[in-house]
Amino acid sequence: MEKGKKKQSENVIMESQLISFCTSHLFQLPLDTIGSLSNRWSYGFAFGAVSYSVLLLFSEHYIPFSVPPWARAIVYLVGALEVGLVNFPFFACLSTPFRATGAVFGILYSLCWLIITVWDTFTCPHGKIFGKYQKIIIQWPCIISLIFLLGRFVHMLIKDIRIHLKLEEEDLNQLTEQHLLQHVKRLLRKTNLNSKAPKNWFQSRLYEWDPHFKFPNRIIGTAIISLIGLYTMTLADYSLSNLAFGQVEKWKNTLEEFVTSCNRTETLAAMIPQLEEFIDVSRKTWLATTIFASLNSVAYTLHVLVCYRKHLKRLWKGERGFIPEKLIQPKSAISVVSMTTSS
Numbered sequence: 001m002e003k004g005k006k007k008q009s010e011n012v013i014m015e016s017q018l019i020s021f022c023t024s025h026l027f028q029l030p031l032d033t034i035g036s037l038s039n040r041w042s043y044g045f046a047f048g049a050v051s052y053s054v055l056l057l058f059s060e061h062y063i064p065f066s067v068p069p070w071a072r073a074i075v076y077l078v079g080a081l082e083v084g085l086v087n088f089p090f091f092a093c094l095s096t097p098f099r100a101t102g103a104v105f106g107i108l109y110s111l112c113w114l115i116i117t118v119w120d121t122f123t124c125p126h127g128k129i130f131g132k133y134q135k136i137i138i139q140w141p142c143i144i145s146l147i148f149l150l151g152r153f154v155h156m157l158i159k160d161i162r163i164h165l166k167l168e169e170e171d172l173n174q175l176t177e178q179h180l181l182q183h184v185k186r187l188l189r190k191t192n193l194n195s196k197a198p199k200n201w202f203q204s205r206l207y208e209w210d211p212h213f214k215f216p217n218r219i220i221g222t223a224i225i226s227l228i229g230l231y232t233m234t235l236a237d238y239s240l241s242n243l244a245f246g247q248v249e250k251w252k253n254t255l256e257e258f259v260t261s262c263n264r265t266e267t268l269a270a271m272i273p274q275l276e277e278f279i280d281v282s283r284k285t286w287l288a289t290t291i292f293a294s295l296n297s298v299a300y301t302l303h304v305l306v307c308y309r310k311h312l313k314r315l316w317k318g319e320r321g322f323i324p325e326k327l328i329q330p331k332s333a334i335s336v337v338s339m340t341t342s343s
Contacts, residue, residue: 039094042152043217044224046090048145049113051228052138053083090149099160106153114146129239138235141228213309226301234294241290245283252279 057079067075093106117139127134162168252275259269311322 039152040215040217040220042094042149043091044220045145045148045152046087046094047221048224048228049090049142049149050083050087051225051232052142053087055229055232057083093153099156103153103157103160107150107157110146110150110153114143114150117143117146129242130235141231210309210313213313215305215309219305219308223301223305227298230294230297230301234290237290238287241283241286245279245286248279252276 057076089105089109093102093109096102121135121139121143125135126132130137159168252272255268255275256272259272314322
């Protein structure tokens, strides 16, 4: 018994020493970029800077050399690990509690990536689909995200220096979630119904700003990735439609050459102007519908954000009438899965 108790106490001491080592040094624990409320836009733009590399994995041009079919899955797995390791420093520098160290390394890393991306974009801008501005059209979301991250790391470094020089106080929002505290105080405060300020058309119909509400990282990151993915899919749709209409143009030119080479083709000759008009109207109609569909998707993404805030504020008040009955009292297995995915 005594040997067992001694061995158990030694295991507890070793576990406590391991935890203290992981938390006291620059050794990063698994990142909490999902439910955190700090550096929300920074994490979102970090995902934006990563998006081009991730989307490149789905293209056939990712593998520069020929491999047998059975090895393609292994190559894609290695590529995914490569993309993850290359972009991990962005998130590590944002999440580390040592802000000065994270800011310095973040400035150096984001600056290197920004220089490489801009150099590659402006030295080889040409492409087969969008012409001489193809690289700029495709890469500008990544460049904007890197510029934002660089500015954010510079701001973090300046703020940490001012805190050490006693020129600025520690931000309380990083210690406690002050916006939730202010929201609870506002709910408990006695308010006069006649003292509310009148709302304009934008506030009453579209969106009213609430300083005591913050979207978590998972929502902002999802919104930014959705918008960048929508932009990429719009470019892909434009390129595919351009290739399709180009092929129809070739068929029309072939038909026109056939008509000019033959004399007894008056019926086909009368179809050529109609075919040209059909191609022109179809191209313009497809472009217009693509633009309106993209704008509709952007509006829907913003609508989801508004609904998320409205539903969360109703849950804070204790209102659960809008939730389906099967989700109010879920099964134990569903609760465990929800805890593991959201923790």
